Amino acid sequence: xxxxxxxxxxxYNDGDxxxxxxxxxxxxxxxxxxxxDLTLLFVCRExxxxxxxxxxxxxxxSHEAMVCFPNxxxxxxxxxxxxxxxxxGFTYRALEDEFYVGKNLxxxxxxxxxxxxxxxxxxxxxVLGHFNDIATLKMRKPMSRYASRMSRSLLQSVAYEIxxxxxxxxxxxxxxxxxxxxxxxxxxxxxxLGKSNGTxxxxxxxxxxxxxxxxxxxxxxxxxxxxxxxxLIHKHTINVIIRKLRYSDKSIKDIAxxxxxxTIASFGKFFKSQTGQSPRRYxxxxxxx
Numbered sequence: 001x002x003x004x005x006x007x008x009x010x011x012y013n014d015g016d017x018x019x020x021x022x023x024x025x026x027x028x029x030x031x032x033x034x035x036x037d038l039t040l041l042f043v044c045r046e047x048x049x050x051x052x053x054x055x056x057x058x059x060x061x062s063h064e065a066m067v068c069f070p071n072x073x074x075x076x077x078x079x080x081x082x083x084x085x086x087x088x089g090f091t092y093r094a095l096e097d098e099f100y101v102g103k104n105l106x107x108x109x110x111x112x113x114x115x116x117x118x119x120x121x122x123x124x125x126x127v128l129g130h131f132n133d134i135a136t137l138k139m140r141k142p143m144s145r146y147a148s149r150m151s152r153s154l155l156q157s158v159a160y161e162i163x164x165x166x167x168x169x170x171x172x173x174x175x176x177x178x179x180x181x182x183x184x185x186x187x188x189x190x191x192x193l194g195k196s197n198g199t200x201x202x203x204x205x206x207x208x209x210x211x212x213x214x215x216x217x218x219x220x221x222x223x224x225x226x227x228x229x230x231x232l233i234h235k236h237t238i239n240v241i242i243r244k245l246r247y248s249d250k251s252i253k254d255i256a257x258x259x260x261x262x263t264i265a266s267f268g269k270f271f272k273s274q275t276g277q278s279p280r281r282y283x284x285x286x287x288x289x
Contacts, residue, residue: 006020006026012152014152017088017089018089018090019139021132021136024079033074035072035074038070040068040087041087041088041089041159042066042086044064045063045085045086046083048061048062050077051078052075053073053074057076060085065120066117067116067118070226088155088159090159092235124161131161132158134154138150138151185220185221186224189206189217189221189229189232192206198240198241198259201233203233206229218230246283246286252267255267255279
């Protein structure tokens, strides 16, 4: 089965947020490997869910959550009877635009890269369980005018709860002095990338500021995130452009100048290479929503 098939049968998928109410669906649809361009969150309410993440085996049990970076290879799924474990995925754009993920959360998520299991207390589990039940119920009802927006809002609430747990629990389990060099470098890279506001798009610029070679930066960022620095730079730049197209009345020429593109033609070419549309066409579609 193709890796992308899950996007066709997931309980919810709008291109930025994906939701599977129970990972038993992975076996129902004979998924052998899962590798998506999404940050994935698993939340287990009952039972046990075992999987291999990049050839390392992890077991998720009741009252536990798990974080996986984009493009992580997940294989060898094993589930117990009566398993209740949902999965939510977010694009990089959604994490920036919808949740305004800042450096503290990126740091916390990075800290869980090697030890991705997060323990949830009874209160946290109860809240997440209620959100999951409501979201699942809404998705099973006939579609209405606001159904998609309601589902998205409920899934955002689930994510906020998990992100809150991640940030609060970080100080209890993580010693900054023992963080791997690759994850430290990833943290600093994400912080600098966020501050660039889409104006810096050359990997060597970031490597120079971090005092490493571009090759070394690429190797460690790929190990930590599953993506290359250039992929992350392009994603961040596109997110910045889309926000400006969506929320400002600035002309496309002004946006191109703000982001320091040499010409409006190069700006349009870059945007189309990442989205498949011209900036003007994209803005026209946004205004129809």
